[in-house]
Amino acid sequence: MKKTKGRSLFIFLFLLPSCLCFVLFYGYPIIQIIVTSFCKWDYTNLAHPEFLPSGHLMDNYKYIFTQYPYFWEALRNSLGWALVGVLIQVPLTLIVAIVLSKGLRFSHFARNVYIIPSVISSAAMGLIFLQLYNARYGPIQQIIHLFDPGFTDSVLLVRGVNFWAIVFAYVFFCGTTAMMLLGQIHGISPELYEAAKIDGATGWKREWYVTIPLVKPTIKTVTILAATSGFLLYNEVYFLTGGAAGTKSISFIIRELAITSTRTQYARANAIGLIQLLIGLLMVALINFVFGTTKQRKRGQTHEKG
Amino acid sequence: MKRVKAEHVQTNPRRVRKGEAVFCYIIMAIMCVIALFPISWVVLSSFKKDLLADPGFTLPQSIYLNGYIKVVTKLGIWKYFANSFICATIGMLLSIVMLSMASYVIARFNFRGKHIITACFMATMFVPASALTFPVYNLIKGMQLFDTRTGLIFVYACSGIAISFMVIRNYFATIPKELEEAARIDGAGYFQTFIKIMFPIARPGIFTAAILQWLQLWNEFYWASLLIVDRSKMTVPAILSQFTTSFSTDYNGLLSAIVIIIIPPILLFCFFSRFFIEALSGGAVKG
Numbered sequence: 001m002k003k004t005k006g007r008s009l010f011i012f013l014f015l016l017p018s019c020l021c022f023v024l025f026y027g028y029p030i031i032q033i034i035v036t037s038f039c040k041w042d043y044t045n046l047a048h049p050e051f052l053p054s055g056h057l058m059d060n061y062k063y064i065f066t067q068y069p070y071f072w073e074a075l076r077n078s079l080g081w082a083l084v085g086v087l088i089q090v091p092l093t094l095i096v097a098i099v100l101s102k103g104l105r106f107s108h109f110a111r112n113v114y115i116i117p118s119v120i121s122s123a124a125m126g127l128i129f130l131q132l133y134n135a136r137y138g139p140i141q142q143i144i145h146l147f148d149p150g151f152t153d154s155v156l157l158v159r160g161v162n163f164w165a166i167v168f169a170y171v172f173f174c175g176t177t178a179m180m181l182l183g184q185i186h187g188i189s190p191e192l193y194e195a196a197k198i199d200g201a202t203g204w205k206r207e208w209y210v211t212i213p214l215v216k217p218t219i220k221t222v223t224i225l226a227a228t229s230g231f232l233l234y235n236e237v238y239f240l241t242g243g244a245a246g247t248k249s250i251s252f253i254i255r256e257l258a259i260t261s262t263r264t265q266y267a268r269a270n271a272i273g274l275i276q277l278l279i280g281l282l283m284v285a286l287i288n289f290v291f292g293t294t295k296q297r298k299r300g301q302t303h304e305k306g
Numbered sequence: 307m308k309r310v311k312a313e314h315v316q317t318n319p320r321r322v323r324k325g326e327a328v329f330c331y332i333i334m335a336i337m338c339v340i341a342l343f344p345i346s347w348v349v350l351s352s353f354k355k356d357l358l359a360d361p362g363f364t365l366p367q368s369i370y371l372n373g374y375i376k377v378v379t380k381l382g383i384w385k386y387f388a389n390s391f392i393c394a395t396i397g398m399l400l401s402i403v404m405l406s407m408a409s410y411v412i413a414r415f416n417f418r419g420k421h422i423i424t425a426c427f428m429a430t431m432f433v434p435a436s437a438l439t440f441p442v443y444n445l446i447k448g449m450q451l452f453d454t455r456t457g458l459i460f461v462y463a464c465s466g467i468a469i470s471f472m473v474i475r476n477y478f479a480t481i482p483k484e485l486e487e488a489a490r491i492d493g494a495g496y497f498q499t500f501i502k503i504m505f506p507i508a509r510p511g512i513f514t515a516a517i518l519q520w521l522q523l524w525n526e527f528y529w530a531s532l533l534i535v536d537r538s539k540m541t542v543p544a545i546l547s548q549f550t551t552s553f554s555t556d557y558n559g560l561l562s563a564i565v566i567i568i569i570p571p572i573l574l575f576c577f578f579s580r581f582f583i584e585a586l587s588g589g590a591v592k593g
Contacts, residue, residue: 008417026430033438113341125344142361
């Protein structure tokens with residue numbers, strides 16, 4: 001009897017700190033954004049949020065969808081960046097990882113150099129790209145002048161073009177995910193490649209028929225990371241355009257509504273937060289569906305890992 | 307096991323055909339250009355006296371160091387590095403200790419509610435920080451921790467639960483049960499078994515999670531720029547957002563400051579690249 005009591009106490013005490021953190025920073029905030037998205041809560045009544053009158057409960061959502069000028073712009077951009085992330089980053093990560101896995105000379109050097117942008121943070125890269133795009137002294141402007149000498153605007157202020165300017169500031173730097181994938185490729189047993197060779201799968205055929213199917217679960221993880229990081233893009237928008245000229249993202253408008261605006265709209269910011277959370281989950285579900293990983297196969301994988 | 311295999315492959319490079327090798331080298335060259343183009347342009351330009359007269363990708367005519375001198379003497383850059391280091395390291399330590407304890411219990415014991423807690427921890431991976439902007443901001447304000455490093459550390463300690471939990475729990479799960487039983491028979495209590503036996507054995511897994519978490523926090527911008535307004539308490543990513551205004555038209559100063567800001571992480575990475583890469587490719591991060 002005494003023993004089981006000690007055991008329960010031990011389990012309880014060891015779980016307590018993490019669970020407290022979860023409740024404090026995830027549980028309670030999520031409940032708060034759900035509940036307050038049906039409230040009137042803005043700069044006029046910070047201390048006393050109150051439910052919207054019945055029949056008008058959905059007013060915040062109605063406002064966001066029909067009146068708030070930036071929601072659709074932000075949603076379009078964020079979804080666009082998510083899509084670009086998947087379409088460019090995933091193949092790029094895969095190519096980088098496969099090339100590095102060949103163990104050629106200089107591949108360690110190339111690997112280490114390629115990771116540097118990920119180490120110096122997206123904030124620093126954002127600031128560096130702001131200089132590269134500078135209309136008066138940036139090298140990008142000079143490259144543009146080669147094709148169009150009359151171009152005097154800033155690329156960051158031309159609608160449509162600036163979407164891609166932001167893309168190029170982050171999309172090529174996937175060193176961390178490429179390393180994850182590389183680790184998995186190195187984990188593939190050499191016997192499998194031997195067997196593939198006997199079956200006639202050599203060169204790129206081998207990568208296509210052996211490597212890629214074997215690291216598929218990690219490719220799924222990489223896809224999820226690329227899609228969500230594109231969808232949640234904030235730093236690049238903040239540093240490069242500050243949300244000007246049609247480049248606001250969902251994260252950007254949440255922060256603007258909740259903190260930076262002079263007429264803060266907490267309830268509406270939380271409502272957009274909830275929308276962001278749900279779309280994010282939907283995206284993950286969609287990627288899982290596309291990759292078609294059933295629970296059973298996943299379980300098989302974890303067994304292999306152990 | 308995995309590491310042995312990886313080394314095996316690296317020391318016996320799979321035979322690569324000539325055409326394939328050429329393609330690989332082209333890709334590797336492109337990778338280096340992609341990574342180095344932005345950085346090298348900033349470094350080159352930071353030595354130019356008048357960037358407007360000589361823009362673009364050219365060597366500076368003479369080396370002009372005034373920008374650097376000004377930045378080092380006036381900006382007090384070390385303060386921001388110290389802030390970044392303190393916040394990232396303490397935040398990482400708190401979260402890793404906490405999650406090591408929770409992961410151990412979840413990996414080795416059976417109890418009611420285990421699956422719910424696991425699901426909750428894993429679900430945090432899909433909860434974006436920005437969605438919770440106002441509640442968390444409000445919470446930190448309510449705790450009287452707004453504009454303090456303690457507040458930021460608190461947020462850091464509670465972020466990144468899912469990845470660390472997954473990595474550490476998977477590692478604990480690989481340790482044979484007999485070790486624990488032997489310790490128990492020798493009369494060690496639950497707590498002692500954890501501290502003296504399990505924690506030391508799980509060190510590689512915990513180390514991986516620690517490095518990943520530290521790198522994440524060191525680069526963290528969203529909360530750092532939101533929860534701290536006093537310049538002297540800012541971390542490096544947060545102070546970067548002040549650069550464009552504080553230097554306004556002093557391009558030379560701005561570029562020199564950027565170079566100085568990116569040097570320490572690059573140096574740190576050069577010294578510890580093995581650890582970073584091992585942590586990233588550890589194989590524990592899997593869908």
